[in-house]
Amino acid sequence: MAKRKYLFYTRSLSGGGAEPVWAQLASLFAENGDEVVLALDTYGEPATPPSAALRIEIVGAGARQGIGALARLIRQMQPDVALSAIAANTLKLTLASLLASRRTPLVFSVHGLVEHRSGKLSAAAMYGLPLLGRAARRIVAVSDGVRDALVNDWGADPAKTVRIYNPVRHQPPIGSAVALAARAPHVVGVGRLSPEKGFDVLIDAFAKSRHAGATLSIAGAGREGPALQARIAALGLSERARLVGFIDPAALYRSARLCVVPSRSEAFSLVAVEALSAGLPVVATDCDGPREILAGGIGRIVPIDDPAAMAAAIDAALADPGDPAPRIERAQAFSTEASFAEWSKLLDAVVSESRSR
Numbered sequence: 030m031a032k033r034k035y036l037f038y039t040r041s042l043s044g045g046g047a048e049p050v051w052a053q054l055a056s057l058f059a060e061n062g063d064e065v066v067l068a069l070d071t072y073g074e075p076a077t078p079p080s081a082a083l084r085i086e087i088v089g090a091g092a093r094q095g096i097g098a099l100a101r102l103i104r105q106m107q108p109d110v111a112l113s114a115i116a117a118n119t120l121k122l123t124l125a126s127l128l129a130s131r132r133t134p135l136v137f138s139v140h141g142l143v144e145h146r147s148g149k150l151s152a153a154a155m156y157g158l159p160l161l162g163r164a165a166r167r168i169v170a171v172s173d174g175v176r177d178a179l180v181n182d183w184g185a186d187p188a189k190t191v192r193i194y195n196p197v198r199h200q201p202p203i204g205s206a207v208a209l210a211a212r213a214p215h216v217v218g219v220g221r222l223s224p225e226k227g228f229d230v231l232i233d234a235f236a237k238s239r240h241a242g243a244t245l246s247i248a249g250a251g252r253e254g255p256a257l258q259a260r261i262a263a264l265g266l267s268e269r270a271r272l273v274g275f276i277d278p279a280a281l282y283r284s285a286r287l288c289v290v291p292s293r294s295e296a297f298s299l300v301a302v303e304a305l306s307a308g309l310p311v312v313a314t315d316c317d318g319p320r321e322i323l324a325g326g327i328g329r330i331v332p333i334d335d336p337a338a339m340a341a342a343i344d345a346a347l348a349d350p351g352d353p354a355p356r357i358e359r360a361q362a363f364s365t366e367a368s369f370a371e372w373s374k375l376l377d378a379v380v381s382e383s384r385s386r
Contacts, residue, residue, distance in 0.1 A: 174317025222251030308353025
């Protein structure tokens, strides 16, 4: 098959979930032999550097500057498909495509349903989705719940809107249930330290936990860090709970007996899949992504904003972490290979449709 030119565009290499996923997906296509440019507003500080096969272009964070730079990049590169993640970037890519006067096929990827709260451009993109979506060949949602919301609540064209789960790099799996049960009762949470991630609820739940010797590590960075640290101190947890900062969580998964996803909103959950791939039990709140990932009793689902229910689930999982094998098997549905195959099929279809017009 002939190699293609793809332009991927997002905010930066650092961030919660969408940005590193986008860099990973762009890297997969570049490593497959396609010519891939990853355009970014700013570089950021990635936990995992992107592939050396990628060409990275910084277009600038300002709207006018970024749109102009993207338009020039589109004219120079003449990509077969241009793709965006993050609502504000979707709006800027659409305007850049118009400015470039090229009929480049566009694909929009939606990674969350609260992006309209993150700024004026993101709000304009989400509220304008019925109009903006006319420029797209496909709108890709990261879960069935997100797809349903895009169609039913935001006016996305159901014929164009599809679901493709995020690619997730799997963690080294633990060997057996015996080995997992022998670990210290270490609980981990991973994610951006922001209100929607619910780490305040996890800290409150951990304070209610009755499991002897349990410890808690929360990995991530964000504006809620000082408030969360104060909460840990106020609840007398300073000797047992810690914020470890923005780090690669692999070491935490290797030491943990349990992973908790306490989010108030979660379109997918890279963390849930990473933990499953490591064989860990997962306690998560009843959000779209975790509900789909943990379907069939693979994990424990608790109500949002319910520290007592979360504490009970934590204690139950620590007392009996169970068999890691079904979790590891479930994680295969969200593997890098599975996601790349679906994205490849989608882009094949988009290019074919474009060339037939």
